[in-house]
Amino acid sequence: xxxxxxxxxxxxxxxxxxxxxxxxxxxxxxxxxxxxxxxxxxxxxxxxxxxxxxxxxxxxxxxxxxxxxxxxxxxxxxxxxxxxxxxxxxxxxxxxxxxxxxxxxxxxxxxxxxxxxxxxxxxxxxxxxxxxxxxxxxxxxxxxxxxxxxxxxx
Amino acid sequence: xxxxxxxxxxxxxxxxxxxxxxxxxxxxxxxxxxxxxxxxxxxxxxxxxxxxxxxxxxxxxxxxxxxxxxxxxxxxxxxxxxxxxxxxxxxxxxxxxxxxxxxxxxxxxxxxxxxxxxxxxxxxxxxxxxxxxxxxxxxxxxxxxxxxxxxxxxxxxxxxxxxxxxxxxxxxxxxxxxxxxxxxxxxxxxxxxxxxxxxxxxxxxxxxxxxxxxxxxxxxxxxxxxxxxxxxxxxxxxxxxxxxxxxxxxxxxxxxxxxxxxxxxxxxxxxxxxxxxxxxxxxxxxxxxxxx
Numbered sequence: 001x002x003x004x005x006x007x008x009x010x011x012x013x014x015x016x017x018x019x020x021x022x023x024x025x026x027x028x029x030x031x032x033x034x035x036x037x038x039x040x041x042x043x044x045x046x047x048x049x050x051x052x053x054x055x056x057x058x059x060x061x062x063x064x065x066x067x068x069x070x071x072x073x074x075x076x077x078x079x080x081x082x083x084x085x086x087x088x089x090x091x092x093x094x095x096x097x098x099x100x101x102x103x104x105x106x107x108x109x110x111x112x113x114x115x116x117x118x119x120x121x122x123x124x125x126x127x128x129x130x131x132x133x134x135x136x137x138x139x140x141x142x143x144x145x146x147x148x149x150x151x152x153x154x
Numbered sequence: 155x156x157x158x159x160x161x162x163x164x165x166x167x168x169x170x171x172x173x174x175x176x177x178x179x180x181x182x183x184x185x186x187x188x189x190x191x192x193x194x195x196x197x198x199x200x201x202x203x204x205x206x207x208x209x210x211x212x213x214x215x216x217x218x219x220x221x222x223x224x225x226x227x228x229x230x231x232x233x234x235x236x237x238x239x240x241x242x243x244x245x246x247x248x249x250x251x252x253x254x255x256x257x258x259x260x261x262x263x264x265x266x267x268x269x270x271x272x273x274x275x276x277x278x279x280x281x282x283x284x285x286x287x288x289x290x291x292x293x294x295x296x297x298x299x300x301x302x303x304x305x306x307x308x309x310x311x312x313x314x315x316x317x318x319x320x321x322x323x324x325x326x327x328x329x330x331x332x333x334x335x336x337x338x339x340x341x342x343x344x345x346x347x348x349x350x351x352x353x354x355x356x357x358x359x360x361x362x363x364x365x366x367x368x369x370x371x372x373x374x375x376x377x378x379x380x381x382x383x384x385x386x387x388x389x390x391x392x393x394x395x396x397x398x399x400x401x402x403x404x405x406x407x408x409x410x411x412x413x414x415x416x417x418x419x420x421x422x423x424x425x426x427x428x429x430x431x432x433x434x435x436x437x438x439x440x441x442x443x444x445x446x
């Protein structure tokens with residue numbers, strides 16, 4: 001049997017193979033480069049979480065906006081002082097332990113209101129509906145009552 | 155048709171005007187100076203032994219028909235499937251001369267082996283009479299044109315170079331396309347990524363702004379208003395029952411207010427549904443008011 005070796009065809013095939021190799025190699029190189037670029041990009045996540053938090057924050061703002069804005073704490077303190085004086089009570093601007101005073105984001109002033117028990121109770125009952133008032137310790141002894149109060153404002 | 159009607163004249167095949175040239179099957183048996191002038195029309199393909207032609211005769215035809223495509227006659231017959239059916243196939247110029255091809259049957263297929271000239275009524279072996287072999291009457295309309303055409307050596311070299319160049323160009327174009335597609339993909343990914351980053355930054359900025367707004371509201375509004383009314387009212391109520399009541403140590407509105415009352419108030423206290431009186435160690439009565 002005759003062995004036919006066509007050098008031209010072989011050469012052409014070799015050229016085709018080489019060129020195919022170049023194309024495939026280049027395609028792999030591009031693929032590798034693209035993959036490396038993709039992996040090197042910082043991942044961007046958390047969009048859903050952010051949207052949830054923003055929605056919650058908007059809801060909070062809507063709720064908080066329903067509340068009326070406070071006046072200055074000094075104004076409330078004066079109102080408290082005047083109400084106490086009118087009722088015959090004494091408001092003492094004294095130092096109190098931290099756990100017996102307002103601790104929060106608002107400005108505050110703390111004191112002890114002192115006087116006859118019924119008057120103290122009714123005065124505080126009246127004022128708590130009109131000014132931002134926080135009550136802490138209460139001490140009733142004999143006819144006299146002492147209550148530690150904080151007023152808050154801006 | 156006689157060979158004289160087929161060779162070296164324009165024929166229309168498949169709607170194309172071509173020239174059939176006097177080729178030979180295989181280069182076996184070619185000797186002397188003829189070898190150097192032999193041009194390969196179609197290389198051996200593992201089945202056929204290839205088709206060849208003398209370059210000077212091709213030059214002569216090319217001179218007469220510079221714009222026509224040329225094919226070997228045996229080559230065209232082979233590709234048209236007309237070389238079959240007998241060991242010898244004769245194409246006559248006239249009764250006693252012409253060309254013949256020797257075929258070999260391999261399985262069900264006839265394979266051309268060699269071709270040669272018939273002179274004086276006998277084949278090249280000098281024994282076989284031309285009148286005893288199969289005489290092929292060629293109908294040009296049944297011919298199928300081969301892929302490879304007959305070319306001068308320089309034409310073939312030029313064609314090969316052109317094809318090679320075309321292949322390089324095609325490769326370059328494919329590589330360019332891959333690069334362009336890659337660049338477009340990368341661009342799209344970068345755009346998408348930067349758009350996503352921009353979106354996240356916008357959302358974060360919005361969130362910061364909202365948090366600042368919340369901070370401002372928190373510092374200007376009383377969000378959770380304490381309600382001491384019930385506790386104050388109950389202390390007041392118990393104070394009316396026992397004006398001498400006292401508080402226990404550490405009574406607080408934000409925890410428990412513990413009121414100590416006289417034992418005498420117990421029957422009254424028992425009638426109040428929100429009071430749970432407890433007898434103390436010293437015989438008094440304690441009432442606990444839970445803070446807010």
